[in-house]
Every structure is written in C-alpha cells, then in structure tokens.
Amino acid sequence: MDTFTALADPTRRSIIEMLAAEDRNAGDIAGAFTVSRPAISRHLRVLREAGLVSAREHGQQRIYTLEPSPLAEVAGWVNRYSAFWEERLDRLSVAVSARAREGNEQ
Amino acid sequence: MDTFTALADPTRRSIIEMLAAEDRNAGDIAGAFTVSRPAISRHLRVLREAGLVSAREHGQQRIYTLEPSPLAEVAGWVNRYSAFWEERLDRLSVAVSARAREGNEQ
DNA sequence: ACGTTACGTAACGTCAAGGTTACATATCTG
DNA sequence: CAGATATGTAACCTTGACGTTACGTAACGT
Structure with a gap:
C-alpha cells in the first residue's frame, strides 16, 4: 500500500x-x-x-x-505543490489583473 | 471527504x-x-x-x-512528523548503537 | 507444566470508492 | 432552430478497506 x-x-x-x-x-x-x-x-x-x-x-x-522517511517523501510532494501556493500568492495581484484583461485562459 | x-x-x-x-x-x-x-x-x-x-x-x-490551501494544512501535519525525522537523524549514531544492543526491528 | 498475557491471523460481513454505460443539460455553431 | 460539443449526474457493478469474533502461537509467571 x-x-x-x-x-x-x-x-x-x-x-x-x-x-x-x-x-x-x-x-x-x-x-x-x-x-x-x-x-x-x-x-x-x-x-x-x-x-x-x-x-x-x-x-x-x-x-x-x-x-519517518516515507513521510519525508510525502512532505516532498506536498511541499512542492503547497510551495506553489506561496508563488501564487506572490503573483496574485498580477494574476488578477491579467485574468481580468484576458477574459479567461484555456 | x-x-x-x-x-x-x-x-x-x-x-x-x-x-x-x-x-x-x-x-x-x-x-x-x-x-x-x-x-x-x-x-x-x-x-x-x-x-x-x-x-x-x-x-x-x-x-x-x-x-493549495488544504495542501498547506497537509504540509503542516506531514512536516511536523517528518521534522521529527531530522531530530532522529541527529540522534542516529546513538540510536544505531542502542538498537544493536537491544535487538532488531521488524 | 499450566494458565495468562501479548500479538498476530483467518474468516466473514458491510459499506463505500472507483469504474463503466446511458442519459440530462447547457452552450456553441452553421 | 438543429446538431455538435462540453460537462455533470444516475444507475449499476465490482472490489477492496475496515470492522468484528474466533482462533493459533509464543513468551511469562507461578
């Protein structure tokens, strides 16, 4: 498992x-x-x-x-994508105006 | 869920x-x-x-x-116990000899 | 040696997770 | 408007996760 x-x-x-x-x-x-x-x-x-x-x-x-070593692996995964969070927060003001401009992506 | x-x-x-x-x-x-x-x-x-x-x-x-905010919560939990890992690593040399004395795991 | 203690495993039941096909609904496009 | 596209939901099936009770086995204590 x-x-x-x-x-x-x-x-x-x-x-x-x-x-x-x-x-x-x-x-x-x-x-x-x-x-x-x-x-x-x-x-x-x-x-x-x-x-x-x-x-x-x-x-x-x-x-x-x-x-705890398997925990460390999980930590690695989770931190990679919750670190992404910080990044997003940093870019938040930029992103908001960008989306408003573009309409929507994708 | x-x-x-x-x-x-x-x-x-x-x-x-x-x-x-x-x-x-x-x-x-x-x-x-x-x-x-x-x-x-x-x-x-x-x-x-x-x-x-x-x-x-x-x-x-x-x-x-x-x-990612729920991910951040998970990261919090996991990091708490994989941080414990670092601690264990610090104590590793001690632990190794201790276990050798006591017997074996698993 | 014998009963007790500590643990695991077997067998079994129930329920929910995850998959599929069929269908409903809303939005585009000609 | 009529058909195609994008997406979710319904109904259903199968399988596996988790729980329980009953049992097997090894180490302790007297």
Whole structure:
C-alpha cells in the first residue's frame, strides 16, 4: 500500500502521532482506541508495509517505532505543490489583473 | 471527504500536478487519462469538495484551478512528523548503537 | 507444566470508492 | 432552430478497506 493511502486513515494518523511522542507496544497502542485490538493490529501491519513504522520484539511485546522517511517523501510532494501556493500568492495581484484583461485562459 | 483521503488516489494526485502547471478545463484533464471522462468528473468533484480545486465556467467549459490551501494544512501535519525525522537523524549514531544492543526491528 | 498475557491471523460481513454505460443539460455553431 | 460539443449526474457493478469474533502461537509467571 502506498504511503498516501496509509495516511488516509485517521486512526493510522493518530498512531503516527502517538509514536512520534515515544515508542509503544501494540497493546498500548490498541488501548488508546475504541476499535478492537485486531483492527489496530491490521492498521499496524499497513503502516509496517508502508515503511512508516517498524517493530522490534521485546519479550512477548512488539514495540513500534516511527520510521519517518516515507513521510519525508510525502512532505516532498506536498511541499512542492503547497510551495506553489506561496508563488501564487506572490503573483496574485498580477494574476488578477491579467485574468481580468484576458477574459479567461484555456 | 477529508484532504488526506482526497490525496490517496493517484489519479487525483496527477490532476493536482497538472493543475499546478496551469489551469485546465475538464475535457483536457480527462484526455490525459485512460479512464473514462465520467470517472474524471467524479475525481474532480472529490477534489472540489475537498477544496483542493475550484472551477470557473467559461462558456460550455469548466476551467479548473488548483487551490493549495488544504495542501498547506497537509504540509503542516506531514512536516511536523517528518521534522521529527531530522531530530532522529541527529540522534542516529546513538540510536544505531542502542538498537544493536537491544535487538532488531521488524 | 499450566494458565495468562501479548500479538498476530483467518474468516466473514458491510459499506463505500472507483469504474463503466446511458442519459440530462447547457452552450456553441452553421 | 438543429446538431455538435462540453460537462455533470444516475444507475449499476465490482472490489477492496475496515470492522468484528474466533482462533493459533509464543513468551511469562507461578
């Protein structure tokens, strides 16, 4: 599953936020949500397969750690097009008058 | 639909990339993909409802424009946690030896 | 060794996302 | 006005995402 898709689910984003604070085992993570533990287990699998988290075994527990490098890729994409925003803002006054002049482009 | 969900679909991300280059009408956008025009029309609706694009009418055409402010919100979220990455990188040498001691991830 | 704890997986149900074809509507053009 | 063009919507189908309950398995504690 693609990183964007992994981030589409709010529960998974919450898990990421939790793990940003500190590493946690699966049970702790599940305990923070109302949905069932198997459901969280699945979410963790999705996050693992997307490379967004990794798990290490510690006795019978699995401790999850945030792996932010896929996040960095997403940040790259998003920043490219929200940076475009700044650019647009800079050009805003120009664009407005240009459009008024042209009628419409395309 | 939430912005993250709107971004989860690769076709919609492509549309955003196209519109970052320049405004386009619906037909042009649809022409760039292999899926049917109604499918693209739906994607455009999703993007509109997420506030990621806006449309203005120009005769019988609808010209779509990228509206990057929701992207900026996403950028805010993502950057918050990929910024955490930098922090981790700073701590990398420490972390590596720590993990080597503890065992292994995943 | 045995029950308990921590986790994952299997099997299954439901619902919504995304695709298609067919159709409705509005605007151009001759 | 009549036909062509541009676009959205309706109806429908299929598939996959997400949830639940039931079960399997490995490590702990007594």
